[in-house]
Amino acid sequence: MSAALRPLLIVVVLVLALAPFGLPPFAMTLLTEALILGLFAMSLDLMFGYTRLVSFGHAAAYGLGAYASGWLLLHTGMPLLFAVFGAALLTGVVAIGIGWMCTLATGVSFSMLTLAFAQLLYAISFKWTSVTGGSDGLAGIPRTPGPFGFAALTSKIGFYYLVLACLVGAFLLCFALVRSPFGAVLRGIRENEAKTIALGYNTRLYKIAVVAVAYALGGLAGALYAPFAGFANTELLFWLLSGQVLIMVIVGGSGTLVGPILGAAFFMLMEHQLSSWTEAWALYFGLIFIAFVLFAPQGIWGLATGRLQMGRLRRASGP
Template identity: 40%
Template sequence: MSDATATLTAPRRALTGRLKAALVLFVLFALMPPLAAALNDPFYVLIGTRILAFAIAAMALDLILGYGAMVSFGHAAYLGFGTYAVAILASWGVNDLVLQILAAIAISAIFALVTGAISLRTKGVYFIMITLAFGQMAFFFFISLSAYGGDDGVALMQRSTVLGMDLLKSDFGLYYTTLAILVALFVLCHRIVGSRFGRVLTGIRENPTRMEAIGYSPFRYQLTAFVISGCITAVAGVMLANQAQFVSPAFMSWHRSGELIVMVVLGGVGTLAGPIAGAVAALLLEEWLGALSEHWKLFFGVFLVLMVLFSPRGITGLLEKAGIARRQE
């Protein structure tokens, strides 16, 4: 049996392992607000919501990086589309979260379809540079929007409503809504990866020439995954705008794209649950190290180097070495 065919018929034990790991993470997330209330420190709820939003974005990036071998260095553009969908629609009196999410998904799908169709004509470092170029185009476009603050950004007057209800008005409501969206999108990604589409995408990652030889079109599958990933990242942007109550082009800079890649690598590429854990680790380290020193990025860089040297599979690899998780082939 060929490698490509074996990939298509591989057992789903890895998916089961990812599901168990994600369930543990979701339970811990659900317990955070009660813990914050017990400690009388609402800051943990706010930082927790930020972590959840970035976890959605990191998981979305892993869908193409881990399963499609597409290293997008402009993925923060979709995060920006989500944030500006909130700001622009709110300025026109549209505050409903569902409509804002649909608008963010629509613009992201169009942008991903066009840019992905061009970027996927290339491979390797050329793909990385083209996605970076498109991301920077979007970045400078929103800088030029003086009506929405330009480079300085714009503050949001209020959080979004959900079908006319102020569910997001309280920090706890926003937190649990974001958590619910993360869980729903994880289930979606889990189903995608476990489906025939996901197995074909993984086969293309391993050997695109062989997959094409047995009748699959790598371009179509990769482009579809690219569009799906961009749309999911835009949803993260919508929730991030509500958490920060502020929108600026900084959300879509290439630095932010790099941070998303770091979260994926830190958690474990091609695991779905790993990038969620990576988002938790990266943002908590940023908070803790930032409180200790203004040079926290130096220490964070040392930590990343040590992780790459001793656990190339990130947090997932550490759990596998400890016997807590089964290695996913």
């Protein structure tokens, strides 16, 4: 990301921070969900965009985070903040195991292993009724207020700020990560893993680490979703969500961190707008994806920054 875009991002965050003062409650609900999905998509970008680890099972992170925070809030009376971060941490720890096994393979086999783990969790969520509620899922998840003045975060607007803070925090973390030497190794794996190994890096450890971080952040998104929606159900673990989040990353522009957040917001807005215009929204949705692949391979972010750069070039070469 070029330095010129940094002020723009700060403005965007400020606008988002001021949004509750200008938007009706209904729009705030949509915006909150868009930010949660944005966090989810950005977490996948670490694996997909920076390391070329194509996960077909990222719903595993989202669903695990959602079920974990939902269960903690329902059954332990733990305050909201602890439950959310505890669930994210748990997802990250589980992901170390998943990452260890999935990175035995590469390429399409890696994708399919991640899918297998997600579907395994999906199957478990159906059958382990005493914990997951089976096909009904967990319902009536409360936002338990905490002891040290965290109670403010449990209101509708307060929760929005919690989500925004998580997204900004996670973005800064990912941004620092991809600019660090660690991130350089990840890009090395993306471009040419054999060379990176030859340079003396144990690439498998790096891959497991990035899987763990990506799942933990994806788990954070899921952990926020459960108290946001008040429920967690098996659909949060279904492969369709894994496919959708991958599309969000690609539509937004992979390997950019910001792009996938835009992709998620675009996805949500389109789904919402199209479904209010027409019954057959999925039809137009599909056509839009196909059009994106054909005409905008760099995604929304690529379109936007390409336009910016072109404008700058034109100005530079102008009279």
